[in-house]
Amino acid sequence: MTYKILCSDLDGTLLTTKSDVSNFTISQIERVKERMQIILVSARMPKAMHYIQQDLGVLHEPIICYNGALILHGDKELKSTVIPALCIENIHKIAEQHNIKLGLYYKDEWYAEIDSERIQKEKVHTKVEPVFKNTTETILDWKLRKIGAHKIMLMGTKNTADIAYKKLEESFSEEINIYRSNDTLIEVSPKSVSKLSAIIYLIKDKYTLDDIISFGDNYNDIDMLQNTGCGVAVGNAREEAKRISNYVTLKNTEDGVAHYVKENLFN
Template identity: 60%
Template sequence: MKFKVLCSDLDGTLLSSKNNVSDFTITEIQRIKKAIRVILVSARMPRSMTYLQRNLGIEDQPMICYNGALILEGKKELSSTVMTIDHLDEVYDLSESLGIKLGLYHKDEWYVEDNTERVRKEIHHTQSTPIFRDTLESIKDWKNRQIGAHKIMLMGTEVATDTAFSQLEKQLGRQLHIYRSNETLIELSPKSISKLSAIQMLLKEGETLDDVIAFGDNYNDMEMIQHVGHGVAVANAREELKLIANSVTLKNTEDGVAHFIKQHIII
């Protein structure tokens, strides 16, 4: 297989552990990076991705953050799309009624109220630390600064997030992407963007989506996997994703992306 661009999701896909890539993955990316552009595509904030770029030796490449809501090339901002404060107010009211906590993200800013077990896991997984303060204070601050959220994370019990997901689909489904990360987490991002739209924005002259190979594991990877030249799901991916992928590789914990690159990508 020959491609011009390789795009990969991080958590559950390229990362073999909760917060890093394996030596095998680094070796394979190093092998192909002069011939193929390697672009990281994630729901993460920038500072939770730059250390991975550095480890992989691809700091010269752009990266797609927040599922496409923020695209950076080094410190240069190529594209930024945020949710409005009105949307944030509506999400806050719903979350408060259900006892759900919010994580608010704007560029490299991350705000939460409490140092919960879920937040501590996120700190470990992403190698980033949030600012702890009352969510209403964060919303007031953002209103004063006239900024919106690149991502909103809802953290609650399985029962509460089930209810929230259904309500969010009814209230904001036409304005926002609403992803179920797992049983207790919901991620929100602007409707006008996606991982696929961000990849399309980064294509150079003479490149098309047919020149792209992409790897993923979750619902927010489905559009990307379905429409690039070759979409690959890891074995631990959602069944819905595996059904639409061109190929299925090993689990992320078994270095599935690196194994697929070694076996199928010829330089």
């Protein structure tokens, strides 16, 4: 099958290190990008994706940010879905009960309450600087501006994240998608969106899902991997993602996506 679109997750998938694509990956995308669209699909904010687009030479393509909550094509906003301020307030109450800190994201805005090792890691990996501000103040500001969150990150310990995850599911499962990034991190996005829903929105009547090959590693990639024409999990992917994928390639640190592209696309 000749695929017309390649959709790839970034962290743990296309990125060989925590923040960059390798020269080998760049060379393989360069080889195929004139014959297919390359669409980056991530939980990241736009600013943390544009430099990767630039490295790959695909700045002219759309990007799917925040697990599908924000779709952009250059400077043009194609679709935006946010978590409303009232829901953010309720999530904040649960977080406060367990000394969990929030990261709040809207477009290219990133707000955090205090600096931490986790914040420093994200700064390095995404090349983006947060604004340090009290969460209550951020929510009040967003209410006045009539905006909400494209993504919320809850940062705690394994124990507090376990408790918070259960409470979020019990209270807000109808309003938000809840992803466990790792033992200490929970990502929250609007219920009505996913990476798959954003892909469907982008292709509309022009292509079908069978025209797409996708790459991923985590829980938030499963719908995309399972429903596109070919889903490829990297070797470091969650077992759940591997099970539903058509193929498993090498780990991200071994250029798994690039190796699959080299061996299987347009040879």
